[in-house]
Amino acid sequence: MHPVVLIALKDLKQLLRDRVGLFFLVGFPVMIGVFFGFVFGGGNQSGSIHLTVALVNEDPSEYSAKFVEALESGGSVGLVRTNREPALEMVRKGKLAGVIVVPEGFGETAGMMWGGKPATVRVGVDPARKAEAGMLKGLVLEAAGQLVPHRMNRFLSSTNGMAELFDEETLAGGQVGTVLPVEVEGALTNLFESLKQLRKANLVATSRSESSGAMPDMSVVKVEQIDVVRERRNGELAKVRSSWDITFPQAIMWGVLACAAGFAVTIVREQVRGTLLRLQVSSIPRWQVLAGKSLACFISVIFVVLFLIGVGMAFGMRPKEPLLLSLAVVCVASCFVGITMLMAVWGKTEEAVGGAAWAVGMVMSMFGGGMIPLTFMPAFMKSISHISPFKWAILSLEGAIWREFTFAEMLFPCGMLLAIGAGTFAIGHAILKRRLA
Amino acid sequence: MIEVKELRKAFGEHVAVDGVSFEIGQGEVFGLLGPNGAGKTTTIRMLVGLAKPDSGSIQIDGHSDSASARVQRMIGLAPQSISLYDDLTAEENLRFFGGMHRLAKRRLNERVAWSLEVVELTDRRRDFVKTFSGGMKRRLNLAAALVHEPKMLLLDEPTVGVDPQSRNHIFDSIKTLNADGLAVLYTTHYMEEAERLCDRVAIVDHGRLLALDCVDGLIANHGGPAKVRVEFNKAPSGGEPLPAVLDGRQIEFESAEPLVVINRLAGVGGGFAKMEISRPNLEDVFLKLTGHSLRD
Ligand SMILES: Nc1ncnc2c1ncn2[C@@H]1O[C@H](COP(=O)(O)OP(=O)(O)OP(=O)(O)O)[C@@H](O)[C@H]1O
Numbered sequence: 168m169h170p171v172v173l174i175a176l177k178d179l180k181q182l183l184r185d186r187v188g189l190f191f192l193v194g195f196p197v198m199i200g201v202f203f204g205f206v207f208g209g210g211n212q213s214g215s216i217h218l219t220v221a222l223v224n225e226d227p228s229e230y231s232a233k234f235v236e237a238l239e240s241g242g243s244v245g246l247v248r249t250n251r252e253p254a255l256e257m258v259r260k261g262k263l264a265g266v267i268v269v270p271e272g273f274g275e276t277a278g279m280m281w282g283g284k285p286a287t288v289r290v291g292v293d294p295a296r297k298a299e300a301g302m303l304k305g306l307v308l309e310a311a312g313q314l315v316p317h318r319m320n321r322f323l324s325s326t327n328g329m330a331e332l333f334d335e336e337t338l339a340g341g342q343v344g345t346v347l348p349v350e351v352e353g354a355l356t357n358l359f360e361s362l363k364q365l366r367k368a369n370l371v372a373t374s375r376s377e378s379s380g381a382m383p384d385m386s387v388v389k390v391e392q393i394d395v396v397r398e399r400r401n402g403e404l405a406k407v408r409s410s411w412d413i414t415f416p417q418a419i420m421w422g423v424l425a426c427a428a429g430f431a432v433t434i435v436r437e438q439v440r441g442t443l444l445r446l447q448v449s450s451i452p453r454w455q456v457l458a459g460k461s462l463a464c465f466i467s468v469i470f471v472v473l474f475l476i477g478v479g480m481a482f483g484m485r486p487k488e489p490l491l492l493s494l495a496v497v498c499v500a501s502c503f504v505g506i507t508m509l510m511a512v513w514g515k516t517e518e519a520v521g522g523a524a525w526a527v528g529m530v531m532s533m534f535g536g537g538m539i540p541l542t543f544m545p546a547f548m549k550s551i552s553h554i555s556p557f558k559w560a561i562l563s564l565e566g567a568i569w570r571e572f573t574f575a576e577m578l579f580p581c582g583m584l585l586a587i588g589a590g591t592f593a594i595g596h597a598i599l600k601r602r603l604a
Numbered sequence: 605m606i607e608v609k610e611l612r613k614a615f616g617e618h619v620a621v622d623g624v625s626f627e628i629g630q631g632e633v634f635g636l637l638g639p640n641g642a643g644k645t646t647t648i649r650m651l652v653g654l655a656k657p658d659s660g661s662i663q664i665d666g667h668s669d670s671a672s673a674r675v676q677r678m679i680g681l682a683p684q685s686i687s688l689y690d691d692l693t694a695e696e697n698l699r700f701f702g703g704m705h706r707l708a709k710r711r712l713n714e715r716v717a718w719s720l721e722v723v724e725l726t727d728r729r730r731d732f733v734k735t736f737s738g739g740m741k742r743r744l745n746l747a748a749a750l751v752h753e754p755k756m757l758l759l760d761e762p763t764v765g766v767d768p769q770s771r772n773h774i775f776d777s778i779k780t781l782n783a784d785g786l787a788v789l790y791t792t793h794y795m796e797e798a799e800r801l802c803d804r805v806a807i808v809d810h811g812r813l814l815a816l817d818c819v820d821g822l823i824a825n826h827g828g829p830a831k832v833r834v835e836f837n838k839a840p841s842g843g844e845p846l847p848a849v850l851d852g853r854q855i856e857f858e859s860a861e862p863l864v865v866i867n868r869l870a871g872v873g874g875g876f877a878k879m880e881i882s883r884p885n886l887e888d889v890f891l892k893l894t895g896h897s898l899r900d
C-alpha cells in the first residue's frame with residue numbers, strides 16, 4: 168500500500184480508538200444541533216408531529232368549546248389558552264408557532280352549512296414557519312368540520328322523535344319537504360352538502376402533511392389570516408422549513424471544528440512523541456507524511472459531516488439540493504484540512520495546540536454563525552463574519568440545504584472555502600517545514 | 605560505510621559537536637561513549653539528515669546526501685526518546701514503520717515477526733504500547749529500527765532501563781546481525797556496554813572526540829597502570845624495598861606491569877592473605893582524558 172494511504176489509515180485507526188476525541192467529533196456536535204434545534208423551536212416542527220399554538224377563545228358558546236376539544240383531540244396541536252394580546256406577542260417573539268382566535272359569535276353559525284355567512288376562525292402563523300401554516304389551517308378545518316354532525320345532533324334531538332325520518336332513502340328521495348317544519352326542511356336540504364363538505368374537510372386533514380397551505384374551497388368555517396409580522400425574520404427565513412435546517416449546519420461545523428482541532432493535535436503529537444522523526448528518516452518524501460495526514464483529516468471531516476447530515480435528517484432537516492450539498496461538503500472539508508495545518512503550528516505541545524485550536528475555532532464559529540445563526544445577527548456582526556471560514560462553510564451548507572442557491576450562487580462561498588483552505592495550508596505548511604528543518 | 609569528517613554543529617554560542625571525525629566499517633560495532641550533553645545525539649541527528657552540520661562532511665555508503673531516500677532506507681535509527689504510537693499495538697507500530705519503507709507484504713510480515721523475536725516481545729505483540737513497561741517500550745523502540753532490514757544501525761542509548769536478561773538477548777542479536785555485515789553506531793554512557801559490545805570506541809566530551817581506538821588500545825594508551833592491593837598474612841620485615849608504604853598488613857600501589865611486581869613481592873615473605881589486581885577500564889580512560897568521571 169502507498170505510504171500516504173498507510174499514514175491516513177493509521178491516523179483514522181487512532182482516531183477511532185480515541186473515545187474522548189470521538190465524542191467531540193460526533194457526540195458533541197449532535198448535542199449542539201439537537202440542543203439549539205429545540206431552543207429555536209425545532210422540536211415542535213419536526214415533520215408533522217406536533218405544533219404548539221396560542222388559542223384565544225372569545226366565544227363562550229358550547230360550539231367553540233366543542234371546536235377546541237376537537238382541535239386538541241387530534242393530538243397534532245398543543246394549545247396554550249390565552250388572550251389575544253399576549254398570544255400575538257408570543258407568536259411575534261417566536262415562542263409559539265401560531266395563534267388561533269375563535270371570535271365572539273362563532274357558536275352562532277358554527278357547523279351550519281346554511282343561512283348567512285359561515286363562522287369565522289382567525290389564524291395567525293409565524294411567517295418563518297410558513298410550512299406549518301397550511302397544516303394549522305387543515306387542523307382548524309378538520310375541527311370545524313366536526314361541528315357539523317354536532318349541530319345536526321342538537322337539531323335532531325330538539326325536534327322530538329324525528330330521527331327515524333332521516334334514513335338515507337328518505338333523504339335521497341327528497342320527499343320529506345312537505346311534512347317537515349321549515350327549518351328542518353332547510354337543514355335537510357343542506358345535509359348532503361354538509362356531509363360532502365365534511366368528507367372534504369377530513370380529506371384535507373388527512374393529507375395535511377403535504378398541505379401547501381392553500382385554502383380549500385369550502386364554507387364550514389372561514390379561516391382568516393392574521394398578519395403576525397416579525398421584523399427580523401423576513402424573506403430569507405421563509406425558505407426554512409424546519410429549524411433543524413438552521414441548527415444542523417451549525418452542528419456540522421462543530422463536528423468539523425473538532426476534526427480540525429483533533430488532527431492539529433495529532434500533528435504536534437507526532438512531533439512531540441518523536442514518531443514524526445521516525446517518519447522523517449523513513450524513506451518516504453516528507454510531503455507524503457503531510458499528504459497522509461491531510462487525507463485522514465479530509466476523510467474524517469467528510470464522514471463526520473455525512474453522519475451529522477444523517478442525524479439532522481432523522482430530526483427533520485431536509486436538504487433541498489443533495490448535489491450542491493456534496494459540493495459544499497467537499498469544499499468545507501478541503502478548507503478545514505488547510506485550517507488544521509495552520510492550527511497545528513499554533514503551539515509546540517499537544518495542550519497548547521488543542522487549546523488554541525478550540526479557542527480560535529470558537530471565535531471563528533461565534534463570528535461565523537456557528538453559535539447564533541447568521542440570519543439572527545445584527546448587520547455589523549454579519550459583516551465581521553466575512554472573515555470567518557465558518558461563515559462561508561455554513562453559507563454553502565445552508566445554500567444547499569434550504570437557501571435554494573443555484574450552482575452559480577454556490578460558487579462564491581465554495582470558492583472562499585477553497586481559497587481559505589489553500590491559504591491556511593500554505594502558511595501552516597511553511598511554518599511546519601521551517602520548524603522541522 | 606559511514607565516514608564523518610570534521611563535523612561541527614553549534615546551537616547559538618554553544619558548540620554541541622566540535623570537529624568530530626570517524627569512520628565505521630561494514631560489520632563493525634562502533635561505540636560513541638560520553639556523558640550527558642557530549643554531543644552524541646546531535647551527531648546522530650546530523651548523520652540521518654535531521655540536523656544540518658555547520659561544517660564538515662558526512663558520507664554514508666558513498667552518498668553525501670544523508671536525507672535522501674536511498675540512504676535512509678539503509679539506516680535503522682533507534683532514537684534516544686521512545687518514538688512509538690501509544691495507541692497502536694506493538695505489531696501495528698512495526699508494521700506501520702516497515703510500511704513506511706515500502707516493504708512488500710510477505711517480507712514485512714517476516715520482518716515484523718523477526719524484530720519482535722529479537723526484542724522478546726512476541727507474546728506481547730497484540731498489546732497496546734501504552735500498556736508496556738519502560739523497558740518494553742525501549743525494546744520495541746529498537747525493534748522499530750530493525751524492521752526494514754537496514755544495513756547500518758544507529759542506536760542512541762538503546763538499552764536505558766532494559767533489564768540485564770533482555771539486554772543480553774539484544775546484544776546477542778546485534779552481534780549476530782553484525783556478523784552478517786551490519787554496521788552499528790552505538791551511543792552510551794555505560795562503559796560496560798561499550799567494552800562488551802564495541803569493536804572500537806570513540807570517547808567524546810563537550811562535543812570533542814578525545815580518543816578513538818579499540819577498547820584494549822584505549823585502555824593500554826590512556827587507562828594508566830593497573831591497581832594492585834595486597835594483604836599479607838603478617839607484615840613483611842625488611843628485605844626487598846616495597847613498591848609503596850605499608851599500611852598495617854596491607855599495601856596498595858599502581859603498576860604498568862603488576863604481575864612482575866607481585867612476583868617480586870612474593871619473595872619478601874609474609875605470605876599473601878588477599879590479592880586484588882584491577883585492570884584499568886574505560887572509566888579510568890575517561891577520567892584520564894577529561895579529568896572528570898563519566899558519571900559526573
Ligand atoms: N535543539 C537544540 N537546541 C539547543 N541546544 C541543543 C539542541 N540539541 C542539543 N543541544 C545542546 O547540545 C549539546 C549536546 O546535546 P546532545 O543531545 O547531542 O548530547 P548527548 O551526548 O546526546 O547527551 P545525552 O547523553 O544526555 O543524551 C547539549 O549541551 C545540548 O544542550
Ligand SMILES: [Mg+2]
Nearest residue numbers: 644645646684
Ligand atoms: Mg543523547
